[in-house]
Structure formats: C-alpha cells, structure tokens
Amino acid sequence: MKQFYNLITQKFYYLFTSIIIFLMIMGLFVANPQYHHFGAGMILHICLVAVLSICLLLYPKHETHLFRIVIILICAAYFYTLFFLYSETWSTFIFLCFIPAISILFFDSKLFYFSLVLNSILIFLLFGFFSLNKQTSFYTYIKMDLLGNLMNFIASQVMLFFIFYLASARIKKQQMYYEQIQQTERLKTTGQLAAAVAHEIRNPLTVVKGFLQLFEKDASLSEGFKKNFSLMIDEINTAEHVISQFLTIAKPDKDKRMETVDVAVVLQSVTDLLKSYGLLHDNHIELKVVEDCLIAVNVIEFKQLVINLIKNAIEASKVGDTVHVKTEKVKNEVEIQITDDGNGMSEEVIKSLGTPFYSLKSKGTGLGLMICYNIVEKYNGTIQFISSIDKGTTVVVRFPYHHI
Missing domain, CATH: 3.30.565.10 (Histidine kinase-like ATPase, C-terminal domain)
Incomplete structure (x- = not known):
C-alpha cells in the first residue's frame, strides 16, 4: 500500500471509497426490481454491499497481499451476483469484463494475473452454459450474439493486460530511475564529505606515522615496547587506506585512458x-x-x-x-x-x-x-x-x- 499511497493520498482514497459505497447503496434501493420482491437474492446483495464496504474502509489499516485477494474475490462475487440477479440489465456484463482492472489499482502483478485467469475461466464456463441452454428467456442480449460478446470479452481482457503491462513497465522504470538518483546522491554526499575532511586528516596522520617509525627503529627501546609502535603504525595504515578510498570517490579521475x-x-x-x-x-x-x-x-x-x-x-x-x-x-x-x-x-x-x-x-x-x-x-x-x-x-x- 506504500506504493499506492505514493500515487493517491489517503484522503482521496476515502473520498473515492465513500462515493463507491454510496453508489452501491443507491443500487439497492433506486429502481431495483428485487426491492419489491424481497428474497434470498436481495439479502445476498445487501450482505455483499456491507462486506465489501467494510473491507474497502479497513484496507488502509491492513495492507497485506491476502487482504487484497479477499477484496478482489468479494468484488468478483458482488459483480457476478448483480449479473445473475438482474439478468435483463446488460450493463452488469460490463462489470464482469473489468473485474481484473480492480487489481491494477493495487499495483500487484500476481493479483492481476490471478484475477485475469480466474475471471476468464468463469466467463468461458458461463458462455459454455449459455450455448448449451438456448431455450431460456434470460440474457437475451448475450444469446443474440454469443460469439460476438465472447470476442468483446476477450478483447477487453487483452486491453486490460496491455494497460497493466505498460503501467507496470513504466513504474519499474521510474523505480530504477529513483534508485539511480539515490545512488548519485550517495556518491555526491560522500564526495563532499571526503573532499572536506580527507586531506586534513591525512596530513597529521603522516606526521604521527613518521615519528612512530622513528621510535620503532630506536635501539634504546626494548623489543616489547616497539611492538606497540608496530600496532599503532598498522592502525594508521588502515586509516590511510580508508582515506584513499574516500579520495577515490571524491575526485574520480575522469581523464584516465580508456x-x-x-x-x-x-x-x-x-x-x-x-x-x-x-x-x-x-x-x-x-x-x-x-x-x-x-x-x-x-x-x-x-x-x-x-x-x-x-x-x-x-x-x-x-x-x-x-x-x-x-x-x-x-x-x-x-x-x-x-x-x-x-x-x-x-x-x-x-x-x-x-x-x-x-x-x-x-x-x-x-x-x-x-x-x-x-x-x-x-x-x-x-x-x-x-x-x-x-x-x-x-x-x-x-x-x-x-x-x-
């Protein structure tokens, strides 16, 4: 959800969610043929609206892959319920075509392919059922041109796939560009630090190292005492090596022969x-x-x-x-x-x-x-x-x- 919040603010998400919930509730009562024949279908419709509304409101606090799958499955169940309850409303079929589009909003590739495959299987089974039961009077707008509607569905899924693929590729490019900017900033920051500090540290270290080397060769000092000087010189060498690495980053030689x-x-x-x-x-x-x-x-x-x-x-x-x-x-x-x-x-x-x-x-x-x-x-x-x-x-x- 962090990537999701990078594109839209939390306030906009809740505003968008509130509009969706309002429209779903309006769909329950405005010109609803099931409203006057209250039965199992209407109860299922109400339950799905309630569950989906709660899930959408809770999602920002539960940003898990599993929770996204639950939302997609509930959305699919909701749209298929509309399709079966309101068989004479042709627009419900459009909702079925665009079920995978919901996962695009989550920027989750696995979820998109899961919803695309699942929805395609369900639609093909549905059209297979229609082709075997041509005598029923329901879904006449589909049965009148079964093959044409199937081709339209396939075209919509291909279109969604290309939209997702292009959007995903663009996001990956932006991510790589952002990482390159971060790396450049790291180099720049380290270079500035190195340029300001490295030379000032190296000069006194060179003096200290010179005196330690003289003391190390002093014949009047015991061998046990000289070992301490050797340890100190080794540590100074380590410090000089780090400073050399700093200078390599701070002043890279761009004129080196290629x-x-x-x-x-x-x-x-x-x-x-x-x-x-x-x-x-x-x-x-x-x-x-x-x-x-x-x-x-x-x-x-x-x-x-x-x-x-x-x-x-x-x-x-x-x-x-x-x-x-x-x-x-x-x-x-x-x-x-x-x-x-x-x-x-x-x-x-x-x-x-x-x-x-x-x-x-x-x-x-x-x-x-x-x-x-x-x-x-x-x-x-x-x-x-x-x-x-x-x-x-x-x-x-x-x-x-x-x-x-």
Missing part, C-alpha cells in the same frame, strides 16, 4: 592473483569465459572492480566452497557473473549495498562497494545483486560491448 579490454584475459589474470587468497580458507575459483568479450574501460579500474567483487565472494563463502566466475555476451552487452554459496542477503540488505559505512564485514567501511558502483556507472554499465537468505549471492555486472 582502452579496449578483453574481459577473459583480465579475469584470468585476477583469478590467478586471488587463488592463493582463496586457498587460505580452502576456497577455489572456477572460471568460465568466452572469447570476444570486449569492453571499453580503463584496465586498472576494471581490475579494481573485479578484484573487489571476487574478494567479497571469497570472504562470503564457507570453508571449502567454490566461487564461480563466468562471462558471456548477451546481445550488445558483456555480462560478468560472480556467484558464491554463502549465507546470502535479504532484499533490505541488498538495497543498502553501496551506502557509505554500510558493510556486512566486522571491519568493513562499505566504501569498496561504493567505488565498484562508481566505476560501473562511469563506463555506462550496470551492477545487480541477486541473493536470498541461505542461498548464496550472484553479482551480475554488465558493460556495453565494444566493437572494434
């Missing part, structure tokens, strides 16, 4: 480099590459990207697991897939990847992945994480294919 890079060659080089790192935890790297996977990037930055992603996959893997790396050419793009069989990630975690200082590692800063995002965006590529809890993770990186 060249035609054979992805297979670079991946072979990187996997050879990281094999020993993987063997520390008995992890192996399996590489599957295809020829003619050429992209236009700076080779140093591309290596930095691949090393970071494969290293993350190794660290996420369990002891003895294999990290799978493969490339393939898909249409006009070169696709690189890096897969591990680790613990995986939830959708919430995936959405936070690339955020400064968000990391799944105990000593991570989150800047490594942010640099990866920066490199991919710089060369008009895309990066996607496909993961679920306890099922591992696949990172899919795509770059435009470079024609020589």
